[in-house]
Amino acid sequence: MAPFIETRGLYHVFRLEDGRQIAAVRAVDLTIGRGEFVALIGPNGSGKSTLARHFNALLLPTSGSVWVDGLSTADPANLWRIRRRVGMVFQNPENQIVASTVEEDVAFGPENRALPPAEIRQRVDDALALVGLRDQRTTPPQMLSGGQKQLLAVAGALAARPDCIVFDEPTSMLDPRGRHQVMDTIRRLNSEAGLTVVLITQAMEEATAARRILAMDRGRIVLQGDPRAVFAQEERLADLGLELPPMADIARRLRQHGVPVSPGILSLTELTRALEAELRAGVTPC
Amino acid sequence: MESLSHIFAAGTPLRREALRDVNFRVETGERVGIAGHTGSGKSTLVQLLAGLLKPTAGQVLLDGVPAHGHNTTARDRRRRMGMGFQYPEDQIFEGTVFREVAFGPRNAGLKGKELQARVTWALGMVGLDADTVMERVPYTLSGGETRRVALASTIALQPEVLILDEPTAGLDPRGRDELLTQIGDWHTRTDLTLIVVSHDLTVLARTVDRVIVLRGGRVSASGPVRHVLSGTATLRESGLDPLPSVLLLEQVRAGGASVRIDRFLPEEAAAEIARALEAGTRSHVTRRESA
Numbered sequence: 001m002a003p004f005i006e007t008r009g010l011y012h013v014f015r016l017e018d019g020r021q022i023a024a025v026r027a028v029d030l031t032i033g034r035g036e037f038v039a040l041i042g043p044n045g046s047g048k049s050t051l052a053r054h055f056n057a058l059l060l061p062t063s064g065s066v067w068v069d070g071l072s073t074a075d076p077a078n079l080w081r082i083r084r085r086v087g088m089v090f091q092n093p094e095n096q097i098v099a100s101t102v103e104e105d106v107a108f109g110p111e112n113r114a115l116p117p118a119e120i121r122q123r124v125d126d127a128l129a130l131v132g133l134r135d136q137r138t139t140p141p142q143m144l145s146g147g148q149k150q151l152l153a154v155a156g157a158l159a160a161r162p163d164c165i166v167f168d169e170p171t172s173m174l175d176p177r178g179r180h181q182v183m184d185t186i187r188r189l190n191s192e193a194g195l196t197v198v199l200i201t202q203a204m205e206e207a208t209a210a211r212r213i214l215a216m217d218r219g220r221i222v223l224q225g226d227p228r229a230v231f232a233q234e235e236r237l238a239d240l241g242l243e244l245p246p247m248a249d250i251a252r253r254l255r256q257h258g259v260p261v262s263p264g265i266l267s268l269t270e271l272t273r274a275l276e277a278e279l280r281a282g283v284t285p286c
Numbered sequence: 287m288e289s290l291s292h293i294f295a296a297g298t299p300l301r302r303e304a305l306r307d308v309n310f311r312v313e314t315g316e317r318v319g320i321a322g323h324t325g326s327g328k329s330t331l332v333q334l335l336a337g338l339l340k341p342t343a344g345q346v347l348l349d350g351v352p353a354h355g356h357n358t359t360a361r362d363r364r365r366r367m368g369m370g371f372q373y374p375e376d377q378i379f380e381g382t383v384f385r386e387v388a389f390g391p392r393n394a395g396l397k398g399k400e401l402q403a404r405v406t407w408a409l410g411m412v413g414l415d416a417d418t419v420m421e422r423v424p425y426t427l428s429g430g431e432t433r434r435v436a437l438a439s440t441i442a443l444q445p446e447v448l449i450l451d452e453p454t455a456g457l458d459p460r461g462r463d464e465l466l467t468q469i470g471d472w473h474t475r476t477d478l479t480l481i482v483v484s485h486d487l488t489v490l491a492r493t494v495d496r497v498i499v500l501r502g503g504r505v506s507a508s509g510p511v512r513h514v515l516s517g518t519a520t521l522r523e524s525g526l527d528p529l530p531s532v533l534l535l536e537q538v539r540a541g542g543a544s545v546r547i548d549r550f551l552p553e554e555a556a557a558e559i560a561r562a563l564e565a566g567t568r569s570h571v572t573r574r575e576s577a
Contacts, residue, residue: 014426016422016423016426017423017426018421022426042458043430043458043460043461044428044429044430044431044433044434044456044457044458044461045427045428045430045431049428049429091429091456145324145325146324147324169429169456172455172456173452173455173456174324175323175324175485175525175526176323176485176525176526176527177323177324177525178324202430202456202457202458202459204459241458241459241460241461242458242459242460243459246530246531246552247530247534249552250530250531250534250552250555250556250559253552253553253555253556253557254556254559254560256556257556257557257559257560258560259556259559259560259563268530268533268534268537271534272534272537272538272541275534275537275538275541275559275563276541278563279538279541279542279543279563279566
């Protein structure tokens with residue numbers, strides 16, 4: 001996979017009003033491949049959002065460097081090219097809505113870039129189709145459900161035709177239905193449209209959708225690997241104050257009770273299958 | 287609360303009935319959860335409870351007094367209630383974390399050491415170290431830390447009735463567990479009345495004794511938490527995700543093991559399944575021996 005985002009020796013230091021300094025991101029060396037799906041997990045204040053804001057030059061390195069598609073974020077001449085390649089979707093969809101109908105909201109970005117009307121139309125239609133909001137295109141955004149509002153924010157980001165979208169806890173304010181809608185869309189954008197996805201989340205079952213998980217603690221990336229490998233490090237995660245996805249957590253507790261289910265189980269189907277095998281082993285005459 | 291209904295924008299084309307005929311009672315010291323998806327009427331209900339909205343029909347009584355009243359008794363009742371709103375970061379307005387959390391208690395007459403102690407206590411309840419964050423400017427905090435500060439300012443008032451609307455949204459797992467444990471301990475020590483509003487059933491499973499599920503402005507289920515959270519069909523119809531442990535227990539039962547569905551905390555579910563497997567093996571051994 002060709003590298004898409006690269007950071008080398010990245011530090012981000014915030015200066016507080018009283019003169020104290022806080023290094024929110026420390027010595028991060030990271031490569032995210034084009035088309036990859038990466039989940040970023042870690043406690044509140046561990047630097048996830050700060051790191052992610054470097055991916056589209058919303059923040060610039062205090063030291064070290066960040067390249068997006070080969071463009072250094074430190075060069076002001078690259079700013080708009082980088083922003084066009086990497087979109088952002090934040091936690092609260094309410095703060096991201098600017099227009100009075102769904103399609104006008106999606107058109108806001110392309111219109112600001114003064115694209116030809118036919119091109120704007122095409123981009124808006126494509127973006128709404130990708131998130132499944134075509135039927136709502138003339139609806140006022142305030143009539144949408146929370147999940148749909150967040151999908152609208154995703155469509156707004158897609159209208160810029162980015163290569164990558166950074167989702168910063170996109171589901172944490174949504175109800176279960178909204179969560180499913182948004183997660184299904186993110187998965188589809190990655191697998192079908194080839195979008196590079198960076199997903200920041202506190203919900204471990206959402207992180208299992210990624211190809212690779214990065215765990216942060218106090219500004220550093222302290223753990224990484226595919227979901228099974230990361231969630232097999234139960235003690236390390238507990239030290240970091242992170243939890244296991246629900247089924248992995250129950251599986252861990254079952255092992256403590258002497259039930260031999262293997263580590264690395266992440267889903268309800270996997271755990272049910274493992275337990276059925278146990279149950280059969282228990283009752284089949286031998 | 288009696289036959290509560292609430293209609294928004296009555297008499298206009300935007301007329302929307304948010305609640306219809308909702309009745310329930312919360313006793314002093316009770317812990318009640320209100321669940322429902324967006325648009326179910328949860329937030330309207332919370333605003334009615336806090337006296338921020340006046341019901342279209344029916345009434346909300348706080349210790350016998352209508353909640354939205356303008357007289358001093360009603361005001362006094364409302365003062366005994368603490369509200370943690372859904373977007374708590376929107377309520378932050380002071381320049382430092384200390385001043386933010388101290389705002390309420392200071393208005394209530396606390397000062398000096400007492401005020402300091404109350405702020406430290408409230409920050410501790412939400413898992414923040416007072417010495418580290420007290421002088422920080424709220425906008426320099428991370429999203430999750432900001433949430434905690436906002437919650438601390440509600441808790442700092444030490445209300446008799448604490449209403450929390452999605453208290454754990456945006457908190458990391460440790461922060462969520464700590465907050466829920468702290469509130470649980472506070473409830474045990476005092477006769478705090480706790481109302482937790484959430485669409486996350488794992489939060490309710492850990493905090494309340496009784497749950498009311500709203501669907502389209504009506505009550506779709508109500509009763510002891512173990513009973514309501516085991517009713518996966520009703521919960522799904524109400525737009526809620528049943529607890530993962532309950533789904534697993536259902537599967538295990540369907541696979542032929544005899545398990546109780548309402549052992550819904552992860553530690554209970556694991557113990558229940560381990561017990562059932564053990565019993566299955568034993569009965570198998572007994573059968574073999576008798577054969």
